[in-house]
Amino acid sequence: MYLCLFVVLTLTTWPAQSLLQHYRSQEVPEDPPPATTCPVEGCPPPPPPKMFSKLLRAIIMGPPGSGKGTISGRIVHDFGMKHLSSGDLLRIQIMNSTAAGLEAKKFIDQGALVPDEVMVQLILNELREITNHSWLLDGFPRTVPQAEALSDKLDIDVVMNLDVPFETIKQRLTARWVHPGSGRVYNLDWNPPQIPGKDDVTGEELIQRDDDKPETVTARLRNYENQTKPLLQFYSAAGKLVSFHGTESNIIYPKVKDFLATKIPAVADQSQSVKQ
Numbered sequence: 001m002y003l004c005l006f007v008v009l010t011l012t013t014w015p016a017q018s019l020l021q022h023y024r025s026q027e028v029p030e031d032p033p034p035a036t037t038c039p040v041e042g043c044p045p046p047p048p049p050k051m052f053s054k055l056l057r058a059i060i061m062g063p064p065g066s067g068k069g070t071i072s073g074r075i076v077h078d079f080g081m082k083h084l085s086s087g088d089l090l091r092i093q094i095m096n097s098t099a100a101g102l103e104a105k106k107f108i109d110q111g112a113l114v115p116d117e118v119m120v121q122l123i124l125n126e127l128r129e130i131t132n133h134s135w136l137l138d139g140f141p142r143t144v145p146q147a148e149a150l151s152d153k154l155d156i157d158v159v160m161n162l163d164v165p166f167e168t169i170k171q172r173l174t175a176r177w178v179h180p181g182s183g184r185v186y187n188l189d190w191n192p193p194q195i196p197g198k199d200d201v202t203g204e205e206l207i208q209r210d211d212d213k214p215e216t217v218t219a220r221l222r223n224y225e226n227q228t229k230p231l232l233q234f235y236s237a238a239g240k241l242v243s244f245h246g247t248e249s250n251i252i253y254p255k256v257k258d259f260l261a262t263k264i265p266a267v268a269d270q271s272q273s274v275k276q
Contacts, residue, residue: 056081056134056264057154059141061232062162063224065169065217067249068138071162074253075136079260080267082130086139089126090114100125120149127154134264142227144234151238158263159235160256161243166221168247173217177206 058081062068072083093101094108100122104114114122123140141147150156175188179199186193186206194200210216235241242259246252 055132056260057137057157058135059137059156059159059235060162061159061228063164063166063169063228064220065173066162066164067252068162070249071253071256072136072138074249075256075260078257078266079134079264081264082133082135084126084130084135084137086119086123086137086142089123089140090119093122093125098122098125116143116145116149120146120153123150124153141231144230147231147234156235156240158242159240160259161232161241162252163243163245164247164252166225169221170214170217173212174208174214176212177208179204180207 060068060072060075075081076083090101090104094105095101100118103118104122107114107118119140123137127135127137141150171189172187177186177188177193177197178184179186179202181202181204182199184199184201185191193206195203197206198204199206211220232241244252244255244259246255
């Protein structure tokens with residue numbers, strides 16, 4: 001009798017919400033609901049979720065005039081990667097008077113090439129500061145020793161090579177003419193001046209830069225091929241090289257974008273993830 005009275009008093013004095021939580025904690029959890037099945041027979045299975053385990057460390061390569069700047073800009077826009085130009089990094093290190101920057105400046109002031117070991121140290125100084133972003137390195141490495149030194153210190157995930165036919169590049173660059181006073185650029189193939197050889201605004205003569213003259217373009221492309229062929233072989237042997245062939249950036253970039261989408265989330269996907 002006393003036991004029954006104790007139970008009744010306990011139940012009447014215990015808050016209802018606490019009592020409900022108590023009993024729910026004792027319940028055996030239900031089995032999870034079955035996976036939703038396709039209502040129509042023959043539906044394809046859902047695609048597996050994309051798994052991105054780490055930041056991406058990438059290098060982009062391509063001959064002068066291959067559209068490397070255009071494609072790099074689109075990669076930055078679509079994937080939020082940091083685009084790192086070796087020339088820009090060199091200027092930053094010199095401006096900040098780092099040890100590697102000051103060492104590089106000695107050679108630049110003498111009109112000499114910066115030695116491989118100095119360039120490697122200079123680039124590594126900058127890359128070590130980027131710990132929470134995927135990055136895209138442009139203009140480095142230029143030699144196999146530079147590539148070997150870089151790989152010894154950092155794991156490179158992929159090297160993207162823009163494989164544009166040299167004849168296409170020669171036609172593209174040699175068709176470029178400039179108004180020296182304003183810097184307006186014309187292309188005889190797709191953006192020609194209204195009057196051949198004349199600026200549309202001032203009517204003044206257009207010029208062709210030395211770098212765009214046929215003989216100069218040919219020499220630049222030949223030097224690039226001789227310099228980078230061993231580098232491409234190095235990264236190919238390491239299983240890092242992916243080449244994208246085409247004659248225009250609008251043809252090449254969709255291939256690059258599809259490839260990168262398998263490596264890192266796009267900016268839109270990152271924003272959606274943050275909202276969730």
